[in-house]
Amino acid sequence: MNKMRALSVAGLLALASLGASAQILIGQTAGITGSVAASVNETIAGAQLVIDAANAQGGIHGEKIEVLRMDDGFDVKRAGENARVLIEDKKVVALFMSRGTPHSQAIIPWLDKYGVALIGPSTGAMVLHKPVQRHVFNVRSSYQREAEKAVAHLLTIGVNRIAVVHVTDSFGQDALEGAMAGFDKGKAKPAAIVQADRDKPDYAAIVPKITAAEAQAVVWIGSGTAVVEGVKALRAAGSAAQVVTLSNNASSGFIKQLGDASRGVIVTQVFPNERSIGQPMVKEALGLARAKGQNELSPAALEGFASAKVLVEALRRAGPKPTRAKVIAALEGLRNFDLGGGLEVSYSPQDHSGIDFADLSIISDGRFKR
CATH class of the missing domain: 3.40.50.2300 (Response regulator)
Structure with a gap:
């Protein structure tokens, strides 16, 4: 950098x-x-x-x-x-x-x-x-296509208690629409929809809402550091919920920032596998x-x-x-x-x-x- x-x-x-x-x-x-x-x-x-x-x-x-x-x-x-x-x-x-x-x-x-x-x-x-x-x-x-695919994937593998955390800006609202389209097509409803401030997410308020909903998975719509800290806060609270985030976080730096919390996190992608030579x-x-x-x-x-x-x-x-x-x-x-x-x-x-x-x-x- x-x-x-x-x-x-x-x-x-x-x-x-x-x-x-x-x-x-x-x-x-x-x-x-x-x-x-x-x-x-x-x-x-x-x-x-x-x-x-x-x-x-x-x-x-x-x-x-x-x-x-x-x-x-x-x-x-x-x-x-x-x-x-x-x-x-x-x-x-x-x-x-x-x-x-x-x-x-x-x-x-x-x-x-x-x-x-x-x-x-x-x-x-x-x-x-x-x-x-x-x-x-x-x-x-588009993010809507990504978020819809993420929800559809989770429902297809039998995960039906899915929480959605979304940043409170135009990006978050946009991706939320895609996620909701995935729920509608799967004839399901989110276990919880939780808002997160773009600049200063309140994890002390966000994480308890996820755990109270007994979420099996969380579609976390946010950028970079905000999602990293959210995943770490979720794990610190003892939740093993599957985390899915979007391609705006598809970087090696994102993985490094997550550290030990990175394993098992799903990230949507908008291009072919970078190792498909x-x-x-x-x-x-x-x-x-x-x-x-x-x-x-x-x-x-x-x-x-x-x-x-x-x-x-x-x-x-x-x-x-x-x-x-x-x-x-x-x-x-x-x-x-x-x-x-x-x-x-x-x-x-x-x-x-x-x-x-x-x-x-x-x-x-x-x-x-x-």
Whole structure:
């Protein structure tokens, strides 16, 4: 993480000299520090594999890609202000991989005002899918699809006392809707629905509600550190309930933070198994990672990799000296773009949803396994 922060700061300090070498400037605001830093920095590392490879081959139409990253600390207001700076002051051609549902929503007014695309937001919020946001181009699947699959899985294996803990923001409400769809389809009801403050979850109030409901499983909808501390509090209270969380926590850093409490936690996934070396996209990503001395990928890194492939393809199709309008036109004309192994991305003016893929993994021996 420190390395990524250093790169981000260096990028800001060196901005004045970028004009000579970075003809294509892309902006990113995300929680490089803060509660989601672990997964954010893994997505950045995955994305950089694609960008570095493109630049090493001469760039796009002879122009190098440079990503100007600004740390918002996972703060909504900072995310919005960073977007303004990147669009108004730094004149980026597009924004890339924001993190968080309310954070991405805070960016949209600036996208709409200046006609700038946001490619691959690292959130599965349905509000970014339907109704179609003119300037938002999703790559990954939705949180509703993930949460619905999580509940359906638990009901299928005979677990019927399921509690849902959800953060009290637009992300939490969105994922809760997906979970409730899973209950409805399974003709079941949650054992408890418990709210958790986004910034300061009250575990002393949350955990007793779970245990009082005699929950066999908990679908915990939240981000990074908040879910880690929640799982630890649940275990400290003596509950052995199965915990399921969503792909926003699909990072190696999440596992490390959980420590001994990680074993058996289920995390939904929106890309193929990062160790399926026969899968073309995974094979490509792993090859680039190993060339940099990295022997493993995380699901978060794979998300960054996939989103960067869409970014690079859009820039290619936009032609030399891409403008904001040309990038949007290129994206809306993208049809059946294969990320590898049949994972296709298609957009149109009426659909900016990207791929539709959801799976489950379980943490065992410090790794995600499927």
